[in-house]
Amino acid sequence: MALGLLNGLRYTASRLVKTYLSDLKHLGRRYDDALLKERQSVRGSGIFTVQYPEERLPAPENFRFIPFLVYEPALDENGQPKIDPTTGKPVIGKQRCTACGICAKVCPPQCIWIVRATTPEGKPKPQPAEFYIDIDVCMNCGLCAEFCPFDAIKMDHVYELAGYERQSHIFDIHTLSKPASYHAQIHPTDWAREEAERKAKAKK
């Protein structure tokens, strides 16, 4: 008797049916964002294939990939961020980074290179003149973001970084800099916490 074997086959068959049942239940609502979230969660059932790259799974807030530098955008006379017409990105007002070098020291594969800016007299200034991350070396551990005392370096959500030549994988300060609003958008919880801390500090 091959009862165990037949039982197994029954299980496989039931799985096949279940998958279609789940698809039928959600017929026509495939591209519903809320639904996609539910079907991918612990409460979802059946197999749901995300059609990458047409569809993408939402990245959780803590997701970490290649760091970026946070800058405060320059403001125009109305108090709105100035937009650079050529790049479409807000103009850099002030880098949060003070070139203290903690991220370069904590980095396990040592992929961060920082050149500290100097005044014309040659005194060091709390500002980065150059900031490089070799993203081929970066291991996405997130320690730089975790230990930055100025919330100046954060982990990004962008994970499609293929390039045609190696030199394009050495990110300089221009590639790395992203406005604070971008950080607020991808890390809403962290952003709220950091803002609250900053306000509490300013009150003191």
Next chain:
Amino acid sequence: MVANTPAVPDTPIHLTDPHVVAEHIKTQYPDAVEAVSAQCIVLKKEHLLDVARYLHDNLAFDYLNNVTSVDWLDHFEVVYHLSSMERGGAPLTLKVNTPRDNPSVPSLVPVYRGADFQEREVYDMMGIRFEGHPYLRRILMWEGFEGYPLRKDYKEPYYEEEKKPFGSRWDQGYHILAEDRNPWHDNVQYPANFDALAYQPPRDTVPVVEATRAALTRLRTDKIVLNFGPQHPSTHGVLRLKVTLDGETVYAVEPVFGYLHRNHEKIGERNTYLGNMPFTDRLDYFNAMANNLAYAITVEKMLGIKPPERAEYIRVIMAELSRWQNHASALGFIYNELGAFYTPFMYAFEERELILDLFEAVAGSRMMCNYMRFGGVARDVTDDFIDKCKYLVNERLPRRTDELEAYMAKNELFLSRAKNIGILPRDLAINYSTAGPVLRASGVKYDIRRAEPYSIYDRFEFDIPTGTVGDLYDRFMVRFAEMRQSIKILKQALEQIPPGEIMTGKKNYQVRVPKGDAYGRAENPKGELGFYVVSDGSANPYRYHVRAPSFINLTALNQMCLGHKVADMIVILGSIDIVMGEVDR
């Protein structure tokens, strides 16, 4: 305890105290002990083998956990960790010194066969000869490699500086590509006068060990050597097996490693303590959380700190989720090896996806979690996480475990291929230093979570499932039973998890570890993952050794495969559940 008064020497519990053990040794070998401290016994190397045999036979130190060595610049120190399967408790540390020129110590293979690969590794990495080893050859590097990479004076290609952080990164840190910085302007170091074109690698011979069961065939046949891997889908990565075959019957198996070798330990010694944390993710990349935990408890042992309650619970939850998904995938892999391509495997992977989603939500990455810190965890878990986790643990995981068991464990085709295949008897399982499910399947009730409880495992109620025969079927079923026990622990942990802090003290990236050494270990899904860390008080570990369970479990592969068919060998390899990231390090 004072050295002269070994209190009640026959009480087994005191045998974890080096002073008591040293007194026992002195009764038999008065000259053997060089020094005793609260942590270790230093032995004279002439007596090492005798003492080891005495400890093994008379004091029931039947298990060799770990063999490693430290380069102290003026001499080498070989470190052994022994424990007893019956008594449990912390392992006993033995040390033997040997001079730096022409270093050698007696091999322990005659007593502990588990020393085989480990001594070869020490020989390969540190250049210490083990007199009496049956097959002393390089194991991770190629035969013909010049130099001993773990010696302190060895400089690897792309060598930059002795220790991280490198001075060139800040404050005038202009980016330089590694190959431009390479002082030799070459990727590889060759021996002096090496001619690549004329080089002939040493002829490989496969050692035939204990092939008594193999000579059963009536036909007179020649043996052939089959090269299996390193690029083969069933070797779980880049493992190569040199198999001597008599017809289709396996006569001897010799695993060949090193295709994924990156000298994790040297990287670890250049790195800071915290900097090693993300590197441990890459050892057994199926269980980054469990690796993190083992490394964190080792360094915490040296620092003398304890994480807060909540962090302890979070750690246990992560480690047990990791165990469930590892075992589920391992079972799927075994079916893969049997020829049931990917269907069972994918069923097992479905819940794994959800577990990895949880890891991603809290740690930021699905597999390379880098989540534990010394004295806590990196991020607090949210209520949403706990809710999802509870649903998963109470509803989905038990159901899926039952379903998978009904689907996989009762299949007649499977039973006929798994029962009485690859038997590893109890005494051999211990002697070969196998760990984890492989050891327990052979009927040894040994689990570090019970034998030497770490974190807060002493609070939870769970059983240690064991097998009876030690065959492939037992190794399969032990994993199912362990999945159930993991769920049991998870249920308790999720009920009890208190609110509160997740870090002891302030987050610190420059951890200063006091001078000394420690061997920390945790029951990983694959077996005992141990870290032997030596600190000289600076910001970087002086010595950092990983006792990789998959690597040492492979020592028993030859024994398990003898006399079986090639097709069975693949399944037996699958039942050990190896990950090459950990084997080759």
